[in-house]
Amino acid sequence: MTQSYRNASRGFGLISTLILIALIAGAATAAFKLGPHYLQFWTVHSVMEDISRDPGTAAMGPQGVIQTLEKKLYIKDIRSISPNSFTIEKAQIGRELSVHYEVREHLFGNLDAVLTFNHTSLIP
Numbered sequence: 001m002t003q004s005y006r007n008a009s010r011g012f013g014l015i016s017t018l019i020l021i022a023l024i025a026g027a028a029t030a031a032f033k034l035g036p037h038y039l040q041f042w043t044v045h046s047v048m049e050d051i052s053r054d055p056g057t058a059a060m061g062p063q064g065v066i067q068t069l070e071k072k073l074y075i076k077d078i079r080s081i082s083p084n085s086f087t088i089e090k091a092q093i094g095r096e097l098s099v100h101y102e103v104r105e106h107l108f109g110n111l112d113a114v115l116t117f118n119h120t121s122l123i124p
Contacts, residue, residue, distance in 0.1 A: 034113060037103050040078055041117045047072045048097055052121035062088040065097060065123070094124040 012020075051057050051069055060068065070083055085101040098120040105113045 030107060030113070033105050033107055034115065037105065037115050037117075040080070041119075043076050043078055044073065044081060044099060044117075045119050047076065047078075048099065048119060048121040052097060052123050057123050058094070062095075065095075069097075088123075091122060094122055097121045097123055 047069065051065065051072070057065060057068070065088055066083055066086055069086060073079075073081065081099070081101055085099050087098045087100075089096050089098070098118070100116075100118050103115045103117070105115065107113055
């Protein structure tokens with residue numbers, strides 16, 4: 001009993017193609033909507049690391065560190081993060097500069113994404 005050519009050569013059909021297009025479109029939509037928030041966080045991360053490596057930061061008080069951070073974020077065009085998202089706490093070897101914030105992004109329909117960002121830098 002041999003199979004006919006028609007039964008043996010089943011391929012990617014119309015429904016499979018439409019499902020694949022929908023998956024690709026959903027992934028692209030998520031990437032385009034969520035990507036800028038991750039880029040913004042990486043910028044905040046790098047600014048916090050720059051401040052923690054700056055030797056003059058150790059002599060500043062908490063308000064001075066926050067003001068310096070605000071200025072550098074303003075220069076890098078990051079205006080959507082509140083200064084209240086940043087905290088400075090004492091650590092065993094200096095101080096810890098931390099950021100914690102959430103971003104809610106509408107994707108499509110009734111689907112939203114909530115992104116939570118956290119980072120801590122040590123100021124010696």
